[in-house]
Structure formats: C-alpha cells, structure tokens
Amino acid sequence: MTIEHATKKQTDKKNAILTSALALFVRQGFHATSTASIAKAAGVATGTLFHHFPTKDCIINHLFLTIKQEFADTIISNSQVTGNIESDANALWQNAIDWAISEPLKQKFFLQFSLSAEINAATRQQAMNGILGFIVALIEEGQQQNIIAHYPVDLLLENCHGQYLAAICFFTDHPELGKDTSHRHASFQLFWKAIKA
C-alpha cells in the first residue's frame, strides 16, 4: 500500500513534469522554456524535476521516445492486418493522421523537434529503427510482393517520414479539413502513389 502509494505519487509528479514540458516546449520552444517554468507548471519544486531527470535534455529526449512509442502503439493497435498491403498502409496512414489531429500538442512536438538539434542522434536512431521498425518491415514485405517500388529502403523510409510531416503540416494549417474525406484521401494518394511499384 505505502509503496504503491509512493510509486503512484512519484509517477504522478513525473507525468506532470512531462505534460508541462510538452506544452511549454511546443508553445515556446525548447530554449525559451526554463526548467523552473516547467517545474512551476507541473506544481513541483525545481529540485524535484532534477530528481526525476538528470538534465533538461533528458526531458525532451524522453518525451520524444515516449510520444513516438505512443504514436506507434496507437496506429498499430487501431489497424487490422488484412494482408493487403495497400489497405494496411492506408489504415496506418489514416490512423496516423487521426492521431495527429487528436493530439495536436504531440503532433506539433513532432513537427518542431523531429529534425531539430535538441534530439540527439541516439534517440533519433532508436525511434527510427526500434519503434518504427514495423514500417520498415511493411515496406520490405510490400517490395517482396512487388507492390512497393524497389527503391532503397532508407530512401523510402525517409520519404514516408517526410510526406507524413508534410501532411500533418497541411492539416495543422487547415484544421477544418481534418475531417474532409477527399483531402484525407488525397494525402494518402500522394503518399501511396509515390512509393507503390
């Protein structure tokens, strides 16, 4: 009980810190956000923040990995594998767009920090290879079935990523089109036509 309680409280504070950090990083940028302001927004002392994360950099890298994982889990778990690569890709794509629309803060976080210097190489590597490994797998499967074009996988992966960022950039600028079927269809078509065999 006591332990559970303590653990819960600890998790609460850690989560509060992460939640506040996400909001502030997105709104103000990483360097414009002080650790003191994160702690204050989270309702904890500055010391507490450094008790949970040794440095400020750790916070943003932790955030990046966590959100990437959550993104991956969400779009996978909401999709059903039909075996038809295009259908599967479409399901994943639409889920990814849905996720971005339903989590605007996290989506903006991706836009701002996916290519930024604050995320270190190791984190980026882990996200691309580890967490998003299922996309690589999907691409390779599609190539074996001659459904996806036989370009280098690295190039295709990078291209997927680039097109996804472009799509959520577009839907961020035009939030009213997020529910519009034709635009969502168009965004997938662009993507799919690029990579299909």
Add this chain to the structure above:
Amino acid sequence: MTIEHATKKQTDKKNAILTSALALFVRQGFHATSTASIAKAAGVATGTLFHHFPTKDCIINHLFLTIKQEFADTIISNSQVTGNIESDANALWQNAIDWAISEPLKQKFFLQFSLSAEINAATRQQAMNGILGFIVALIEEGQQQNIIAHYPVDLLLENCHGQYLAAICFFTDHPELGKDTSHRHASFQLFWKAIKA
C-alpha cells in the same frame, strides 16, 4: 568612389557576419551559438554585429530568406523551360539536389531550421509564397495540362517541400550516393509519381 568603397566595406562585414553565423548555427545550433562567437569568427566587434542586425533572431531570419532566395535563383537559372512539365520538374528537382550537395552548409541549415521555432511565421510565409511562388505557378500549370493531380495546391506544395527535405536528408546520410544516377532518379520518381495525374 568613396561611397562605393564605404558601402563595400560595410557589405563585407555584413557578409562576414552572415557567413560565420551560418557555419556556427549549422555546426552548433542556434542557441548554442553566442553572438560573441559569431562576431569573433567574422573578425568584427560584437557591437558591429548589432550595428547590422538589431537582434540575434534577425540574423537567422535574414539568413533563411537570403538562402531561400539563392536556392530559388540557382535552380531556376540552371533550368531551361522546355514546356514539358515533367522534364521541367525533373530539371528543377535535380538542380535542387545538386544545389543541396554543392552547398552542404546551406542544405543542413534548411534541414535544421525549416521547421524550427527560430524562424518566425512572417519569414516562413515570405519564403513559401514570395520566393517559391514559381513552384506554385508550375504546379498550377501542370494541373491545367492535366499532368499534375488535382489535389489542393497547398497540399501539393507542402508535399513537395516534405519530399525535398526527405531527399536531401537521405543524400546527407549517404553522401556517396549523391552522384549515383539511379538513386537520384529514384528520388525524383518518388516525388513525381506522388504528384502526377
């Protein structure tokens, strides 16, 4: 004469500041680069830097606009308009890749700062609409000829940008492939297949 001389010296210092800033921002990031270090690298006093640019932010925004313009000028002037949209698009795309490869510093600058918070909305707007206006024109021309798919122009423009960043990301990670025809062809194919009708 006198005026020319004075103007030249002034322009020299201003350019030296911009050149040093570009190198340092790319190597270390915006916030890790102090104004003092920029001035020192440029061989001018700190005061001189602020004589030419009121704030540090102005430097990076000026840099963004300047480089974007240089990029646009270069890829246009090296292309010949054949009237065939696909050929023209291919020429522009290959020029754009060439430019990125021949100007690695400026290309990395784009990768790092195109989506970052340091570039303000007005600058981004001006770059997209003003400087890259000829791309919009090309897309619209292509749509009239039924060669480019009739997706919303904003979405197409965003998609071009995203795919271009993805491509130079790839060639940055694999510099040895920059001269490989098949990879360069592949990168254009991905792009073109996406947007063609």
Add this chain to the structure above:
Amino acid sequence: MTIEHATKKQTDKKNAILTSALALFVRQGFHATSTASIAKAAGVATGTLFHHFPTKDCIINHLFLTIKQEFADTIISNSQVTGNIESDANALWQNAIDWAISEPLKQKFFLQFSLSAEINAATRQQAMNGILGFIVALIEEGQQQNIIAHYPVDLLLENCHGQYLAAICFFTDHPELGKDTSHRHASFQLFWKAIKA
C-alpha cells in the same frame, strides 16, 4: 527550528543585499552601481540578488519604502504626543533631523533619490500617502485648532517635505552645526513660521 533557521539565513542575505545597495547607490549613484558589485559587496552570488529582487529597480524602490517606513517609525516612536501641536511638531522635526544626522547614508539616499526618476510613481505615492499619513493627520488637526494656516493640505505637505530636504541639505553641508542648538532651532522656526496660522 529548521524553518526559523532557513528564514533567518534568507533574511540575512536579503538584508545584506539591501545594505550594500544603499551604501553603493549613495556613494556612486544608481546607474554607476552594477548589480554585480552589489552582490559582491553583500557577499552573495549575482544570482542570489535576482532571486530576491526581480530587477535592479525593485531594489531601490524597496529601499525607498523601507527607509521611509523606518524614518516614520523612528520619529514617531521617539516623540511623545503632548496635544500641543507646536511642541509635537517641534519634537517630530528635531527627531527627523536627529535621524538624518544619525543615519547619514539613509539621509543622503533621500536627498539623492526623493525626486529622481529611479523611484517610480507608485512607490512615491505609497510613501507620501501611506507611510507619512500621520503628518497629514497632524496638519489637519492643526488646522482644526486654527494653529496651522488653512492652505491646501497637499501644498503644506509638499512644503514640509521641501523644507525638510533643505534642512538636511544644510546640515549635510555643515555637519559641525548638527549639534548647534541655535541652528537647529532656526531650522524649525523657518519651517514652523511658514505653516503656522
């Protein structure tokens, strides 16, 4: 205990900062005194100074209010209310002169900053109305008893202030006369003759 200790240490540092600031502001002027030099003189880090006072301006305004309050408290507590307005006024006046002589630093602070731009309007207002309210009360009482002339209270208050500053200006320039009964008497006479009915 722990709390008391912490509070005491904190108050100590804050007081050390205020004491150093007072001495330096008077000796060198506000703008000639750097926050770094205040902190150094107080034996604390520069950061500590800004932990206690958000800006340099806050220090001088805080100082102004604190000293004004101390001044008011001292001259009141050393006087006995006899009910005879002139005696009371004389007692307050002499106490005020005594205070100025015994606190040369604080007196010079008044001379230099009472009318300066560094003290903001709100502070000045608070000092005049809030802290020195008992003087207004005394003037009004004197007017009801027909002992003090029926000039506008604001004008009288301003006049008291002006004459007091003039008196301490004089005693500052002639420190040896500070104990001379006739000069001190003269300074009160000037003041009293001005305002009496």
Add this chain to the structure above:
Amino acid sequence: MTIEHATKKQTDKKNAILTSALALFVRQGFHATSTASIAKAAGVATGTLFHHFPTKDCIINHLFLTIKQEFADTIISNSQVTGNIESDANALWQNAIDWAISEPLKQKFFLQFSLSAEINAATRQQAMNGILGFIVALIEEGQQQNIIAHYPVDLLLENCHGQYLAAICFFTDHPELGKDTSHRHASFQLFWKAIKA
C-alpha cells in the same frame, strides 16, 4: 555671409542637440537616454553631437547652467525693483512660478536634476553662487533692513530653494491650480512667513 551662415548653422545644430536632450532627459531620465537617440531626435549624426560636446555629461551640465541662467534672467527682467523687499520677493516668486508653468520641460528638469548626481559639484556651485547670487544679495539686504530673519544665509538660501522646488512640485501635480490666485498667494505666503523677521 558665409561665416555668418556657417555660424548660424552651427548654432542651430548645437541648439537642436540641447533641445532634444532636454526633452529626452526629462521624459526618460539621463541614463535611459543614449547619445545616439539625442542625435537622432536632433536630426544630426552621432559624431556631430560629440563635435559640440566632448562628453554626455557636458550636455547635461551645460543644460543645467543654461536653464538656470535663463531662469534667473527671466525672473529678474520681469520684476521691477521697488525697494520694498517683500514686494520684490513676491514679484520674483510669482515670476519664478510663472516661469515654471510656462516652461514645463525646464521645470521638470530642475525637479529631476537639481539634487541628482549627474550634475557635478562645480556646476551646482556655479549655479547657486554665480547665477543665483542676486538672491543672496536680496536676503542680505532684507536682513540689514530687519525684514528677513537673521538665520544663517546658507540655511535661508537652501530653504528658499527647497520651498521653490516644493511649490513647483505642487503646481506640477495640480496644473489646473497654476492660475488660481489664492493658491499662488498661499505658496508665496508659506515661503515668506518662513523667512521674514
């Protein structure tokens, strides 16, 4: 002609600098006003400012002396010496108040800088003794005639100054009372009752 012209232009620029400096010092304070902003407001180059005044301090001290002299000249020339000390004193006092009301910028300049550290001792000395010497003369004359109280002249002079500052402080805070005869009379009465025998 040419010389006259040149001299006139020179004087024009010098005056423009002084006029701008006065306005800016009063509005923003001495240290908050940069030499660059003075030059800009005066429509001259920064170098020109330093061509006329070796340092920034020289500007404010020059201003102080000039304005003090103008003040003295004005209140004297508008008064007629009747030989009756009280009438003469009243005339001077009312002229002094008039001057302050008609020259709000210069009056505020006095309020802010009469006691400030920016005006150096020599300037202050010169102003008090040299320019305002006629006031000392008047006081001494009054004492010989047994009309002004036999307090030390220094104390009386300081007191006059203090009361004058207090009076213009009051009329600054209540500009609508500047033309009210009873208030103006009261302000002189306060002053005169203080110093009369």
Add this chain to the structure above:
DNA sequence: AATGAATGAGGATTCATTCAT
C-alpha cells in the same frame, strides 16, 4: 564642421544545476 560605421568594455538578467535540509 559633419558624418555614421565601428568599437569592445560593461551591464542586467537568465538559467541549468546543486545541495543542505
């Protein structure tokens, strides 16, 4: 006399991080 670009020391303030409690 007039200009204004250049200078660089100096200043206020910030902030990630530490540590005694």
Add this chain to the structure above:
DNA sequence: TATGAATGAATCCTCATTCAT
C-alpha cells in the same frame, strides 16, 4: 523523495566614444 534557496558562468545587448572619410 521533495524542496527551493543559492550559485556563477554565460548571454544578449547597449552605449559613450573614436576616427577615417
């Protein structure tokens, strides 16, 4: 585990002044 006062190096920017033209 939590706290928040304390730290001091680092940063952006200012500004009086100079000087070549």
